[in-house]
Amino acid sequence: MIHVCRCRLSFSRCRRLRARRLRRLFCWGDGCDEGKKAGCVGGDGGNRFLCGQVADGAVAPLAGKMGLHFDEGGQIAAKGTVNPELASIIQNIDFFRQPYPKSLDNQWVIHNMIAPILAFDDNIPNKMATTVELIAQFVAKEINQLLPIAQGNQHQLLVTGGGAHNTFLMQRLREYTDSKIEIIIPDSQIINNKESLLMALLGLLNLYDIPNSSPSVTGASRNTVGGTMV
Numbered sequence: 642m643i644h645v646c647r648c649r650l651s652f653s654r655c656r657r658l659r660a661r662r663l664r665r666l667f668c669w670g671d672g673c674d675e676g677k678k679a680g681c682v683g684g685d686g687g688n689r690f691l692c693g694q695v696a697d698g699a700v701a702p703l704a705g706k707m708g709l710h711f712d713e714g715g716q717i718a719a720k721g722t723v724n725p726e727l728a729s730i731i732q733n734i735d736f737f738r739q740p741y742p743k744s745l746d747n748q749w750v751i752h753n754m755i756a757p758i759l760a761f762d763d764n765i766p767n768k769m770a771t772t773v774e775l776i777a778q779f780v781a782k783e784i785n786q787l788l789p790i791a792q793g794n795q796h797q798l799l800v801t802g803g804g805a806h807n808t809f810l811m812q813r814l815r816e817y818t819d820s821k822i823e824i825i826i827p828d829s830q831i832i833n834n835k836e837s838l839l840m841a842l843l844g845l846l847n848l849y850d851i852p853n854s855s856p857s858v859t860g861a862s863r864n865t866v867g868g869t870m871v
Contacts, residue, residue: 698755699772703765715809718773721766730757731775742860773810781817788819797823801835843868 704712712718734753736745758772784798798818804810805826815824826832846853852864 698751699758700769702759703769703772706765711803712769712807715769715773715807715812717766718769718807719809721764721768721770723774724761724763724767724771727758727761727763727768727771728775730761732778737779742856742858744859773807773813776804777810777813777817781814784822785817785819788821795821795823797825799825799827801827801832803832805832844870 700718701711704710704717707717709717731754736743736749736753758768761768763771788796800811800814811824811826818824843853847866847868847870850866852866854861854865854867856863
């Protein structure tokens with residue numbers, strides 16, 4: 642709990658104390674091993690955008706052409722067939738051959754992935770099936786690459802965001818992930834509110850001048866405190 646201090650000096654002191662506690666929980670870079678001691682390994686490398694933006698930007702518009710807001714449970718995609726030509730176009734994008742650290746943005750995904758998928762000449766179920774297959778392959782590949790630095794023989798992967806509701810996508814993800822990884826689907830409250838909670842966390846880290854962007858993930862030259870408090 643963050644409480645109101647009685648004067649500016651005590652506020653400053655409390656802020657420093659809270660900042661130190663937060664830094665013990667959220668530290669970045671090769672010099673910090675607290676997360677490793679706890680057995681926690683995280684990875685993004687652009688796949689947050691890849692999974693979320695491709696699902697929203699490609700699958701949702703395709704569903705819209707069928708009069709639907711989205712492909713509930715992946716039922717339409719499950720009826721389609723993966724198109725090897727379309728899959729090859731996306732798989733051969735240079736970004737996916739680059740090693741960590743790397744990152745991309747929303748506009749890159751729209752231009753390089755969503756646009757080619759939407760423009761490709763095939764029926765909607767096939768394009769949905771291909772999109773789901775690509776998401777599962779790319780995410781599983783990056784997750785599997787984390788195994789050598791993870792402790793223990795069995796691991797759990799917590800899946801959140803709207804894609805966790807896509808039963809077919811989760812089936813395909815399980816197909817490609819290593820057998821040592823158990824995919825965990827949390828309750829709907831966590832799935833639906835995860836992004837809001839993380840934005841609040843990023844804002845809290847910003848408030849205490851604690852880096853909320855790691856060069857080990859993004860490829861930047863140093864840690865940064867991103868965002869603006871308004």
